[in-house]
Amino acid sequence: MQIELSDVVLALSDAIDLVGIDDDKHGKRVGVMAADCAHELGWSEREQVLMLNAGLLHDCGVSSTRVHHHLVSEFDWQGSQEHCLRGEALLKNVAPLAHLAEIVRYHHTHWCDLPTGLDRATALAANLIFLVDRVDALTAAFYGAPDYLLKKESSRLSIAEHSGQRFAPELIEAFLSASKRESFWLNLEPRYLAHMLPQRLGREAGAELGLAAVRSLAMMFSAIVDAKSPFTAEHSEGVARLAFDLARVAGLDAETCARIEIAGLLHDIGKLRVADEILEKPGPLDAGQRAAIMRHSYETYQILGGIRGLEEIALWAASHHEKLDGSGYPFHLGSDELPLASRIIAVADVCQALVQDRPYRKPLGAENVLDYLHEQRKEGHLDGDVIALLERDSARSFALARCAQAA
Incomplete structure (x- = not known):
């Protein structure tokens, strides 16, 4: 890279x-x-x-x-x-x-x-x-x-x-x-x-960055996003760590695992455009607020898509709300269009959100998280094979998702 x-x-x-x-x-x-x-x-x-x-x-x-x-x-x-x-x-x-x-x-x-x-x-x-x-x-x-x-x-x-x-x-x-x-x-x-x-x-020759430098920059992006609200703190890093581990368990090569981790760190950049009061609202969102939230993954795609050489990672990051049955957003991609990396990040995103404290609910326990993931699988939203990767060592997966420090 x-x-x-x-x-x-x-x-x-x-x-x-x-x-x-x-x-x-x-x-x-x-x-x-x-x-x-x-x-x-x-x-x-x-x-x-x-x-x-x-x-x-x-x-x-x-x-x-x-x-x-x-x-x-x-x-x-x-x-x-x-x-x-x-x-x-x-x-x-x-x-x-x-x-x-x-x-x-x-x-x-x-x-x-x-x-x-x-x-x-x-x-x-x-x-x-x-x-x-x-x-x-x-x-x-x-x-x-x-x-x-x-x-x-x-x-x-x-x-x-x-x-x-x-x-x-x-x-x-x-x-x-x-x-x-x-x-x-x-x-x-x-x-x-x-x-x-x-x-x-372009007046000055641009420095070319390798994978390690890109990762350090992605960490900076994620820190900016996660500082937006107490309820987004450590979310990007937790998603990235869990996605990296799921990719490793899936047997993907080291560079692909690292690229998936970077996509996890970058997936929520678009949330910076969402007003604080929407992210921190303790009750249900109205239609307008949901619409404001739904644009965030496309904002992520637009920002990352401007970085030449990061096009694939941009798509992986922006696809974290896509669903296998094509009902997700922002592109309505179906199972034949979603690569494994996107499916891994989607599962990691849902899992991390469920184990994290949010303004509208407390963190869910392991059993409830797994139940929800399987409901999403049955409805054609999440990939069952990726969920199975998480279940191989669910205690480790939940630890990675909950707390970056412990991981």
């Missing part, structure tokens, strides 16, 4: 931006503005790409729609540091992206409050992300409006007021100079972003 890092960065940015639900381009706009300001400052092309990547991923510590609302609706939110620390922790454990960790850590810290021992280049990079992030918070409501180019002036004036305190004076000057151009603002519209981002990321 060899995939391009630039593809992964864009996919990760897509996943992070899903948290905005109706506004899913925040990170991309921040990245483009940061790169444009870096160009205005005379920074090298490599530094401009660094700023683009930092902007795309700066909110990787945000999984909650509630937190996202605070960040885009309030200029300086008291709880902002929490997601900065979480973002740093996620990035520093992923080798291809670890160089962004410190920038993300300080991207909501005022210029006058940055640690004195912090490298100046890192301090400027972090403060530039903070600056353009706040520009987007001030301006996002006007994008696409007929008088959009007039509305931007109030944002420019508001930012200029904070020179020397929240933002470094040289960064303010660069922003004011770059943002005089109408192109600076028009580049932020969705139709232009879609064309521009792959070209800009």
Whole structure:
């Protein structure tokens, strides 16, 4: 498996931006503005790409729609540091992206409050992300409006007021100079972003990633998803561990088992677009809420499908709600179209959900879980052969599903 890092960065940015639900381009706009300001400052092309990547991923510590609302609706939110620390922790454990960790850590810290021992280049990079992030918070409501180019002036004036305190004076000057151009603002519209981002990321030869690096990135994706709610905590990792073990018991080769584990880690990325109150609702969902939930597997497919070389894993991950009789979603695939990997992940997903505490019920015991799985088999939903793999050592399977730490 060899995939391009630039593809992964864009996919990760897509996943992070899903948290905005109706506004899913925040990170991309921040990245483009940061790169444009870096160009205005005379920074090298490599530094401009660094700023683009930092902007795309700066909110990787945000999984909650509630937190996202605070960040885009309030200029300086008291709880902002929490997601900065979480973002740093996620990035520093992923080798291809670890160089962004410190920038993300300080991207909501005022210029006058940055640690004195912090490298100046890192301090400027972090403060530039903070600056353009706040520009987007001030301006996002006007994008696409007929008088959009007039509305931007109030944002420019508001930012200029904070020179020397929240933002470094040289960064303010660069922003004011770059943002005089109408192109600076028009580049932020969705139709232009879609064309521009792959070209800009392509300025620097993309690093090719092997299986181990892809797995570490998948762990980061899953950590972002599982942090969305107390009721999603450890779900992706539990599904991945159980799916890996079922694939091993099935006699699949080591690489296929590893790819199935990655698909398990990635299967619920699309849930980032589901509002917190829907995931945490203690009672039955209404029709509209169910529809919001049902789109998540297709969102997963769209995000992962943009990573060249990950097409097969994208289908496995997105098929976890498909059923053998063709009544599942989002593609209504039938038994003749669902590979073994998809069937394994589907069983692992159901099993893990049943043994986990959810807002509408307590965890089920082993006997009840097996009864439910067999009901699903009889109804033509789940694969009986995969369920049989789980039953070979059901105690081990349930331990893997319940607790990643124990596994």
